Amino acid sequence: MRANLVSIKAIEPTPSEDDALPQLHADQRIANASGDGSSGRGRLVLKNVSKNFPGSTVHALRDVDLVCDPGEFVVVVGPSGCGKSTLLNMAAGMIKPDNGTVSLDNQPIRAPGPERAMVFQDHGLFPWLTAAQNIEFGLKMAGVPRSDRAARVDAALKLVHLAPKRDLLIHELSGGMRQRVAIARALVMEPAVLLMDEPFAALDAQTRTLLHEQLQELWVRTRKTILFVTHSVGEAVRLADRIIVLHAHPGRIRREIKVDLAHPRNFDSADITQLVRTVRKEIEDEVNRVNAEMAETYWKPQAPGDLGADPGVMGDGI
Amino acid sequence: MLILALWETAYRVIGWKPWLFPAPSHVLDALLGLMNIHTGFGEPISAHWPRVILEPGQHVRLLSPWWGSPLMKAILVSGVRLLEGFAISVALGAILGLLMWRFIELDRFLGPLLLGLQTLPSVCWVPLAILTLGINEWGILFVLIMGSFSAIALVLRDGLRNIPPLYPRAGMMMGARGWRLYYYVLLPASLPALASSLRTGFSFAWRSLMGAELIFVVDKWRGLGFLLEAGREFSDVAQVVAVMIVMVVIGMLADRWLFAIVQRRVQTRFGLAT
Ligand SMILES: Nc1ncnc2c1ncn2[C@@H]1O[C@H](COP(=O)(O)OP(=O)(O)O)[C@@H](O)[C@H]1O
Ligand SMILES: [Mg+2]
Numbered sequence: 001m002r003a004n005l006v007s008i009k010a011i012e013p014t015p016s017e018d019d020a021l022p023q024l025h026a027d028q029r030i031a032n033a034s035g036d037g038s039s040g041r042g043r044l045v046l047k048n049v050s051k052n053f054p055g056s057t058v059h060a061l062r063d064v065d066l067v068c069d070p071g072e073f074v075v076v077v078g079p080s081g082c083g084k085s086t087l088l089n090m091a092a093g094m095i096k097p098d099n100g101t102v103s104l105d106n107q108p109i110r111a112p113g114p115e116r117a118m119v120f121q122d123h124g125l126f127p128w129l130t131a132a133q134n135i136e137f138g139l140k141m142a143g144v145p146r147s148d149r150a151a152r153v154d155a156a157l158k159l160v161h162l163a164p165k166r167d168l169l170i171h172e173l174s175g176g177m178r179q180r181v182a183i184a185r186a187l188v189m190e191p192a193v194l195l196m197d198e199p200f201a202a203l204d205a206q207t208r209t210l211l212h213e214q215l216q217e218l219w220v221r222t223r224k225t226i227l228f229v230t231h232s233v234g235e236a237v238r239l240a241d242r243i244i245v246l247h248a249h250p251g252r253i254r255r256e257i258k259v260d261l262a263h264p265r266n267f268d269s270a271d272i273t274q275l276v277r278t279v280r281k282e283i284e285d286e287v288n289r290v291n292a293e294m295a296e297t298y299w300k301p302q303a304p305g306d307l308g309a310d311p312g313v314m315g316d317g318i
Numbered sequence: 319m320l321i322l323a324l325w326e327t328a329y330r331v332i333g334w335k336p337w338l339f340p341a342p343s344h345v346l347d348a349l350l351g352l353m354n355i356h357t358g359f360g361e362p363i364s365a366h367w368p369r370v371i372l373e374p375g376q377h378v379r380l381l382s383p384w385w386g387s388p389l390m391k392a393i394l395v396s397g398v399r400l401l402e403g404f405a406i407s408v409a410l411g412a413i414l415g416l417l418m419w420r421f422i423e424l425d426r427f428l429g430p431l432l433l434g435l436q437t438l439p440s441v442c443w444v445p446l447a448i449l450t451l452g453i454n455e456w457g458i459l460f461v462l463i464m465g466s467f468s469a470i471a472l473v474l475r476d477g478l479r480n481i482p483p484l485y486p487r488a489g490m491m492m493g494a495r496g497w498r499l500y501y502y503v504l505l506p507a508s509l510p511a512l513a514s515s516l517r518t519g520f521s522f523a524w525r526s527l528m529g530a531e532l533i534f535v536v537d538k539w540r541g542l543g544f545l546l547e548a549g550r551e552f553s554d555v556a557q558v559v560a561v562m563i564v565m566v567v568i569g570m571l572a573d574r575w576l577f578a579i580v581q582r583r584v585q586t587r588f589g590l591a592t
Contacts, residue, residue: 094487112487112490112491113490113493114492114493117492120484120488124485126503127588127589128588129506137492137494141492171588171589185492189493
């Protein structure tokens, strides 16, 4: 069937070329599975955005161009502190860029809103509400009548396999269940894009693997545009259509890697394991280089000699 | 219990003078006496102990029921005052706490001021209240409010500051803005802060009220503080101790059985209880 499943490209950080590139990918994409007319919805465009937090000498992000096509699963990978959350918060409308524009389906983004649903690392669920009430919250704010809300909340709970836990309070749920409620809470609003900020970083490996499978299954079913941020290479390979490697200080797009593997990805197959290894190697080299550069600039005054030997810095965030 | 027993025994053996320092039995007599139940626990042990032999004319008082007794009336009067004053105090404290949390500039100015007010013993407001409002209900309420609203405002402000910023962000992400953000997100998120500010505020309010009643004598309405002061006037040490016990017990019951339980419930709901 699909022949060479992975294509890796290095991207020159020249903003002018970036515009054409995602278009190309969009053509190659599997046609939107659900022909429900929402296929054109969910094109997220960050154009030439920069952000410098007050009091900081380096830009958190500089000249970043990123286009997420409708239904695309984009994962941004980079070491801690490289501006991943900043990028996502801009897409969410929580932070305004100093320069550049952020838009969704040609509408400029000015404030947070339900069409750009976010899943936070620390879930951000409301402890005074039950799981079902948390999911219902966005519908209530949108003025959906009570009778319609119940059905949609039930459907969302089923989608994340949490129907039996609907009346539990948040602190009565496990970490994995909390993230699933957070995902359901985002999906129930039928957003155009799903923004996910290291949503599984705080979970144990087994739970994370399970949630990866469920998220892929969900994405195949709903075909939402997903912009997912992580520091874990494995997670990126597992989930992404396209991986964006972010460079730190200042945060810039360093490299773009297309992963043309079918979803949901079965990691038992030897073929795929091999491909994953290849991609993983590519990204790890990249991330290591970023880390080494960061370490170099950071450590230079004190110890110019043995930089690469510091395992704490080298392996960080992988 | 053991201490009380020893105290009582010592009293009976040595023969202290009850009008200088009462034994537990005298306090018990005074307490029941305030409830129109006349007993003689403090009398020497005799055949009819602890009943009292009535002198002519006393039986009339004995007939009036316990709920019409001076103690019950005083508790009722103090209770009503407390509810009135505390309600105003909570409203004032909540508004100030909210404004101070919302506007840093206001907090810079008001924060230290309220902290100063909080350290001022509430009886210090009495002279001012007497001069400006006169010796009446308003004077007492004024002292109560001044003694408690600053604590409520400060505790609420600190609690609001501790709301994780993730909650309002999540709320906005789901389309809550304006008053909805306040009502559906920030208000429930501030419940733990609100509960602890009520609890702190109550103990301040109760203390202030007792202090104020001690000094203000509003003739028609005699609160617990008045009973305490009356005990002093008649050199009735047993009554003084009895009224103090009532004050402590009421304060404790309200704190343990009302505010602590409310607070505990909120914390359990939030998963904060240990
Ligand atoms: N509100 C802020 N104020 C100042 N600096 C910030 C703020 N938020 C993030 N930063 C800085 O911007 C950089 C990127 O942060 P962030 O986007 O959170 O990184 P990541 O999510 O990749 O770990 C970091 O160096 C961080 O210290
Ligand atoms: Mg982050």
